[in-house]
Amino acid sequence: MSQYAPLPPARMRNLLALVPLVGAIAVATACTATSDPSDSASPTAAPTSAAAAVDPTAPPSPSASTQATIPTSAFVELPSELRKSPRRTTPVEEALPKLCANEFGTGGRQVTASAAMTVTYKKAGDSDGNTPQGMIHQTIFTFDGDGASAYMGRLRTAVQACPSYDHSGSPGTVKSQALPGVGDEALLLTRTWLETSLNGERTGNNATSQIAVARVDNAVTVFDDQGWEGTSGNAAILDRVVRDGVKTLDAWQR
DSSP: OOSSOOOOHHHHHHHHHHHHHHHHHHHHHHHHHHOOGGGSOOOOOOOOOGGGOOOTTSOOOTTOSSOOOOOGGGSOOOOTTTEEEEEEEOOHHHHSOOSSSSGGGOOOTTEEEEEEEEEEEOOTTOOTTSOOOEEEEEEEEEESTTHHHHHHHHHHHHHHTOSEEEETTEEEEEEEEEOTTSSSEEEEEEEEEEEEOTTSOEEEEEEEEEEEEEEETTEEEEEEEEEGGGOOOOHHHHHHHHHHHHHHHHHHHO
16 A cells, blocks of 8 residues: 555646646746847837938938937028929938939938928019929038038039039030139039920020039038929029028028
């Protein structure tokens, strides 16, 4: 006869109930121990607001102490006699001009923010019902460190390597010159191409428009003047807009 007395039925049922629970704990512990933390998904960063969208060609510098914010007040506003329609927010990649390549989108990793707006202008004295004369896209980049100066240097080199380009299927030329008295440094580019009518036929004349780029401290602003429906831009209006825009940008930074 065994010297051990059998367990009471109630205690035996409790013991048997513990067996699957212990097994489940062991399995869970084993899974936790062998799980690779790197397999977990990283949270997706929230998109930057349109008013301060980071340059799509280069992420912001990890060394930037704070993320810049570019408000609407940093952009130029046309005087009422030249304003055809209110300024509007524009995606940076659509506002930046393109010549031979992506000359104006090479901000690098020192870009902290970028944003763009478009103004549509008319000739002074034109009625509201008249066709606009053109539009000017303005882009603003803010930089960390010496990024603004470096951008201007890269742009000058890129433009020198692009004396001619394809302008919507027509040959175009580019002439660059310094723009004195504007910001800390500025560059003016003049584009010339064969003019075409609205139905695509060449008129025998040349059309021109200008691009102005100015640095103000740690920011750079790009102005791209486009005449209405492929016509020439207005150099006098662009010059006024550039000078007013640089003053506005300087006032925002102070």
